[in-house]
Amino acid sequence: MPFEVVREVPGSEARLGCLRTAHGAVETPTFVAVATRGAVRAVAMEDLEALGVQILIANTYHLAVRPGPELVAELGGLHGFTGWRGPWMTDSGGFQVFSLGAGKVHGVGKIASIFPGEDRPRRDPAGVSLVELTEEGVWIRSVLDGRRLFFSPEEVIRIERLLGADIVLPLDECTSPFHDEAYTRRAMERTHRWAERALSAFEGTRGLGPNPHQELWGIVQGGAYEELRRASARTIAGLGFPGFAIGGSLGRSKEDMYRVLEWTVPELPRDKPRHLLGIGTLEDIVEAVRRGMDLFDCAAPTRLARNGALLALSEPGFRLNIDNARFRRDERPVDEACDCPTCRRYSRAFLHHLLRAGELAYFRLATVHNLRFMVRFMGWIRAELAAGRLPELPR
């Protein structure tokens, strides 16, 4: 039984779980640290182990471009190549199809903020798509050299077999919050056909690559349209995947996103794990856990760290901006309640100095803190669920 629901909170979809992989078990809900190119920015694998990070996610598109899947396979797959011997996931590159394609043209991210009075995207005048979508697959430019690469559902599975992550995702099309229902439906139906092709390719490539214990999870699409999300969840669930991810446009606001989860989760089997792709503010995680999600990957905690935003529950907005001049002579650690190596040794004043001086040491110390914060935050969520309570953020 690779996934086990350990405890459910009555009257809700929320649950405590345990996901077993060939490279170790993962207690859920959990935060999946983002290692796009095979490394979490600014930290080493031994840091991640010491911090209690359980699982990493790499990106198929980025690793296909460099160093290439054949090389990674030759060096033992992601586990051998990168030195992270715990569980790995790989995202399919579907999000890059969006971010380099429609997302670029529409000038939007995963959730679009609508400015008052605007119901259309702010088009980026330089927003030229680097992507060409066909039924067969996607032509996409290499970010390295502009070379055109062709990603079909079958090619993505082949690459993921070679990379050897424990959990892999099929090629999908993420739509933009500014795509209409008709386009979103067509994209969703294509994503469903691609999911079936990915499943066949996955079966047909058993034995390929360094990891014989991979799982292919399905991705639910459908934008912020209730009928589409429910239809997509039912269709993808019907294909028999051992786990699910919710991808694509989650609407134009947090409320839209929560509604998407409320439509989708009840259509998915209760005994299978559910991953919310690319979402990770503290508020979003708590709300998504309450609505039944088990895994979350997001680059925000590590990116925020590099930009000076250090996470602490005691601070307004749950973060402090260490670049702020008020920390110049502040002898306290970032967070009195934190047990990370950064908080145990360094003052806010020294971190402020390192950031201002552009010292490389800053990036690791800050990233270590934010990752440990996420590990402890997810641990607190699991403790609440274990006690039969729904987590609630302090106000």
Place this chain on the structure above:
Amino acid sequence: MPFEVVREVPGSEARLGCLRTAHGAVETPTFVAVATRGAVRAVAMEDLEALGVQILIANTYHLAVRPGPELVAELGGLHGFTGWRGPWMTDSGGFQVFSLGAGKVHGVGKIASIFPGEDRPRRDPAGVSLVELTEEGVWIRSVLDGRRLFFSPEEVIRIERLLGADIVLPLDECTSPFHDEAYTRRAMERTHRWAERALSAFEGTRGLGPNPHQELWGIVQGGAYEELRRASARTIAGLGFPGFAIGGSLGRSKEDMYRVLEWTVPELPRDKPRHLLGIGTLEDIVEAVRRGMDLFDCAAPTRLARNGALLALSEPGFRLNIDNARFRRDERPVDEACDCPTCRRYSRAFLHHLLRAGELAYFRLATVHNLRFMVRFMGWIRAELAAGRLPELPR
């Protein structure tokens, strides 16, 4: 007895020693890791401890510009502010007087390479001095905002009292290898007057700052002129400093530098420690140890690491360039003989990938290796001396 000569190698100036400070003992010969702004680039203090680094050197000029000595003092001096609780040195800013002044105008570094047929500097057309030297002291531009700062021998001592390093150096004037003997002599004589003023200021500021156990060492100047070097060593030794540094121009070649050491060391008291400022190739360290030097600071090992040059005795030139395409699929560690965390876990192929991908994690992994190399290298030198042998680099 703050410095003890543990063993001398007969027929040479070389010796094994032990330097005691209020923040711990240092076995010599040793490599002093460069922490210009209070942090060694790309690594944390706990990394340095784990690697066996014994002592750090920060820069008075850079810390005076930011965050300012009063702030560092308020937060417990360098030991409290930075989290490095072991021995600290501070350089005086004299080298910045050179690098932003004559070094910039002459377009030269510490040792000038003369190109065949050229006996004059290649003048940098943009080489405008940011420094104005007077008998009283130095006007120097802030690298941050162009503000003019005045550094006198007394002001430098006041700043170093506030920073609180265990070993501090007085303001000096480093000359360029292209200064003639007459100018070098005038500069040396001024440096001697500044040394006396620094000593008085040091006595007059007892009780100032966070560290009551500071030592002020003297700096020998005199360029690559035998008469001047011998005179400077005798004069500075005569002022009664408890330790000595050899600074300034060391000539136009390695052979010039070795001659400078051969003139200088015999003029210094045998029972006092000797630091060679800013020198640190493996060959230079071995040759300088043979000629009686005890401490070395140099940014090269950490800077080389960031540029892809990883140290290994088994490689030609004692380094490999990890950016080289031949390491793309090389599963070996950087150095089979190395026990550092990087060599124990990561392949050359993965480090090559991280560097090519511009991943921040690269800088720490590479720096950790080169620093551990230097620690092991100095340990090997000490073992040779302990066995009564002069160290000799493998060819």
